Amino acid sequence: xxxxxxxxxxxxxxxxxxxxxxxxxxxxxxxxxxxxxxxxxxxxxxxxxxxxxxxxxxxxxxxxxxxxxxxxxxxxxxxxxxxxxxxxxxxxxxxxxxxxxxxxxxxxxxxxxxxxxxxxxxxxxxxxxxxxxx
Amino acid sequence: xxxxxxxxxxxxxxxxxxxxxxxxxxxxxxxxxxxxxxxxxxxxxxxxxxxxxxxxxxxxxxxxxxxxxxxxxxxxxxxxxxxxxxxxxxxxxxxxxxxxxxxxxxxxxxxxxxxxxxxxxxxxxxxxxxxxxxxxxxxxxxxxxxxxxxxxxxxxxxxxxxxxxxxxxxxxxxxxxxxxxxxxxxxxxxxxxxxxxxxxxxxxxxxxxxxxxxxxxxxxxxxxxxxxxxxxxxxxxxxxxxxxxxxxxxxxxxxxxxxxxxxxxxxxxxxxxxxxxxxxxxxxxxxxxxxxxxxxxxxxxxxxxxxxxxxxxxxxxxxxxxxxxxxxxxxxxxxxxxxxxxxxxxxxxxxxxxxxxxxxxxxxxxxxxxxxxxxxxxxxxx
Ligand SMILES: [Zn+2]
Numbered sequence: 001x002x003x004x005x006x007x008x009x010x011x012x013x014x015x016x017x018x019x020x021x022x023x024x025x026x027x028x029x030x031x032x033x034x035x036x037x038x039x040x041x042x043x044x045x046x047x048x049x050x051x052x053x054x055x056x057x058x059x060x061x062x063x064x065x066x067x068x069x070x071x072x073x074x075x076x077x078x079x080x081x082x083x084x085x086x087x088x089x090x091x092x093x094x095x096x097x098x099x100x101x102x103x104x105x106x107x108x109x110x111x112x113x114x115x116x117x118x119x120x121x122x123x124x125x126x127x128x129x130x131x132x133x134x
Numbered sequence: 135x136x137x138x139x140x141x142x143x144x145x146x147x148x149x150x151x152x153x154x155x156x157x158x159x160x161x162x163x164x165x166x167x168x169x170x171x172x173x174x175x176x177x178x179x180x181x182x183x184x185x186x187x188x189x190x191x192x193x194x195x196x197x198x199x200x201x202x203x204x205x206x207x208x209x210x211x212x213x214x215x216x217x218x219x220x221x222x223x224x225x226x227x228x229x230x231x232x233x234x235x236x237x238x239x240x241x242x243x244x245x246x247x248x249x250x251x252x253x254x255x256x257x258x259x260x261x262x263x264x265x266x267x268x269x270x271x272x273x274x275x276x277x278x279x280x281x282x283x284x285x286x287x288x289x290x291x292x293x294x295x296x297x298x299x300x301x302x303x304x305x306x307x308x309x310x311x312x313x314x315x316x317x318x319x320x321x322x323x324x325x326x327x328x329x330x331x332x333x334x335x336x337x338x339x340x341x342x343x344x345x346x347x348x349x350x351x352x353x354x355x356x357x358x359x360x361x362x363x364x365x366x367x368x369x370x371x372x373x374x375x376x377x378x379x380x381x382x383x384x385x386x387x388x389x390x391x392x393x394x395x396x397x398x399x400x401x402x403x404x405x406x407x408x409x410x411x412x413x414x415x416x417x418x419x420x421x422x423x424x425x426x427x428x429x430x431x432x433x434x435x436x437x438x439x440x441x442x443x444x445x446x447x448x449x450x451x452x453x454x455x456x457x458x459x460x461x462x463x464x465x466x467x468x469x470x471x472x473x474x475x476x477x478x479x480x481x482x483x484x485x486x487x488x489x490x491x492x493x494x495x496x497x498x499x500x501x502x503x504x505x506x507x508x509x510x511x512x513x514x515x516x
Contacts, residue, residue, distance in 0.1 A: 012266075056282070056285035056288070056384075057284060058277050058281050058332045059330075060274055061330075062276070062332075063253075063272060064256050077281050087267060087273055111270060112272065124271075
């Protein structure tokens, strides 16, 4: 189990912490050291609101190893209100009700339990439907 | 840079080769190519492969295969670019000969995928995606392509079954390719009945995995008299973000556009000059995106070429003339080399019922990941 790798990602996984470019104001997630919009250095952290809408989605029946317990589950590309798109599972929703454009918000959920003897459980962001009023 | 010609080609059938190891498969393809080339002395070997460390617990394929083929002490390296490893190995061999560093270079793509449990292969394929931000969310490789297809259908107003024409063409062409994984014609009804793998992708949108190897021997063009040579006239390579979600436009293969433009410029060609196109139909949506990015269709209009028959061997821009990934099969790191070998077969006029009439200029495009690495090559009869 790669504990350090998951530990390194905790700010991103638990709080959607990315970056804002000090030169062009672009919001960046996942973080990277060079702004994809203007090419300037970008290391200023920025916490995303966690709100967005479904850009696209699919249902997974044949998961990669480690995700068997949740099958079938819905994965989406979520376009965040601030601009970037993230890949994440949808939760608290029936697959048949998901559609492109559906408003969603971030929640923290168990992503998977690692299969080895140490049994590390990985938590991170998923998205659930939100009413337009919220 | 020197002009480079293909001296010989070799390939194995794509199948579940439980009786052959990865070195035997690669060796068979290389020996066939060397035999065609009249056994020249080899200066170097470039091996395209993706999964051998994960699936075969074997890295260091350069010396492994060099030893097997009798190239002891010669330069040999593995080139990895996910599903584009084959074309990446080919481009390395091409650059070695074109630059004068090598006289004779061999490129071989090889993949062994059927030794392990399918779930481990699914995991292995998913490592082409972003481990931290895609794979850890539980998305599979087919899942990423499904999300691209879902958005494409929504944006451009197609039905999923409109893409069936890509699979039907590929299966029809593979009937005449003895090296193909699948020999089975399909209909639109078969497509609509096939089960959903990751909506909207059905089984008959997806290419089958398999074990296989394909190889090419390259040499300076001046070693052969003009007339019946096959020359590599254009080569381009480009990348995009590894994650689909970070692309400026997830529905446009920027790296395909860029690598195709490089290849066109090098060869002095345009899309209208291309007689046939071996593209990377790992999923039928990728065939549409590839046609659009390479300049054969307007954005969102790729499926029209399939529905109107333009992609068939007698059509305006034939694709997947030997079955494509969909029916020839997709032994991932070997696929790019199969495409090159098939382009050579077309240019030599060896393709029987799926021969493209008067084929002179052929193009191959190999895609790694969900569009992260893309190489485009143009070969011509001269
Ligand atoms: Zn910027």
